[in-house]
Amino acid sequence: MTFQQVFGYEPAVRYSAPGRVNLIGEHTDYNDGYVLPFAIDRRTTSDIAPREDRVIRVASSFDPEGGPVSLSLDDLDPARMDGWSAYVFGIAWALREQAGADLSERTGFDVFIDSDVPVGAGLSSSAAIECGVALAFTDLWELGLDRKTLARVGQYSENHAVGAPTGIMDQSASLLGEQDAVVFLDCRTLDTAVVDLALEANGLEVLVVDTRVEHAHATGGYKARRDSCEKGAQVLGVPALRDVAVDDLPRAQELLDDETFRRVRHIVTEDQRVLDTVRTLREQGPRAIGELLLASHASMRDDFEISVPELDLAVETAMANGAVGARMTGGGFGGAAIALVDREARDRIAAAVTAAFAAAGYHEPNVFTVHAAQGARRDA
Template structure:
């Protein structure tokens, strides 16, 4: 946008060590953050305008804070704009905040099961939380990211991805109870043991908003209803 940003904020991708499809079933998960990141460069404006750009696609998306809502958003901008809306759902007064210019870049592969979307939501949430001085903790920002993805993007994800991105630490996993949202950062001790976890690209891509993920969640919810649990 022709000016220096106020700062840079990053959210890593994640891999789940154990606990597949148990996050939205109120179960236990053990993910960890990886060394690929979405990075947001942000600068506040003096008006209500929002301008978004990414090196993923050409062009600039422009809107205003007065037009932010859960409906009618599509494409890549639904992720950062969804976070803006969800912050309003978690206490931010969007009627009394300035707009911003935000540029995104990411080396988290899209559609590879590494939560590129949660990485974007986490980076944007961290950026706006600090720039707008909202004072939200990281677990709340995880709920903000999940809310954006569920309602605005239309992907029925649980809380695991955003929690791993926002709470992850080097050589650690995040032990998360998805019912209580209690989280504990657990040292793995891989570095000391000379061990690495390899994340292998299988060349299979997916989208959370359609296909197998949504049908698996529907099946899980149907099973819970039938069993009365």
């Protein structure tokens, strides 16, 4: 399925935006903390053509029988948005509501979405749609908004139009990513720094193990963790868990029930692990971050309780077969794990993980490598 097949003519422009892998820093984003994601060489494309009326029509390769879905710019409202098309319509709505764009004199678009970012794997296929569309609409409507503003637009859309209570990390990575580098993001100030990964120079690759256990952020597990974090911050009297130091954890344990304390402990220690990873990358390089990745996984498994047996098996098997480090990545309750591996060991480790899943009676995982890539862009 293509734009031409759906709409009967050729698109005017193509934009694309990448999915992302979070190297470390999970669930810290909505706690005003630190994250360290990178854009990946799996992208979502948006073929677009302007219309003469005020209608946006959207179609996609992953909904081939649904046909285009239409919504007028005069009717932009989350109550009128449903399913995957909300990721497109929501951006137009958020540009108006969050960024203050005047859409009263704008015309609409025909939009066709295609993607090779795996859905449900924790690689942020949703942000890839949002960021490509946000950049396209901003350019074509000549709104003059910068990429940090577009990251906020994408988050606002996902929170309020889609209904997923996510932070700003995914959109920031998809918009600000650079080749062979990670984006060090302070989620409170939105200050960013690009930090060299230098994987190629060190003979390393990132192996992704998509467990094929699908998750959905709009459902209960993610929201429950966020609610626990907000409860912990309220009891501790801080604006967000970003403001709790590792040294404050003994006091937190006295004040909080066990479950809430463990949720808080993950966030506080994960923030510190992000800072430690940035320092280690800068001072020692990527081969020195393995223990930090493992500690992050253990914290997500035991304190935040968002791992699943398939993710644990992927991490354990990768490490047993020589990975430098490994952890689950993404929101949890399924999705993917990542392993930092020597290039020459990649195929052996991938085969070992696949064999371990078969022996455990799990679905066969989708195992592939990703490379840190450029963020959202106009392609044609």
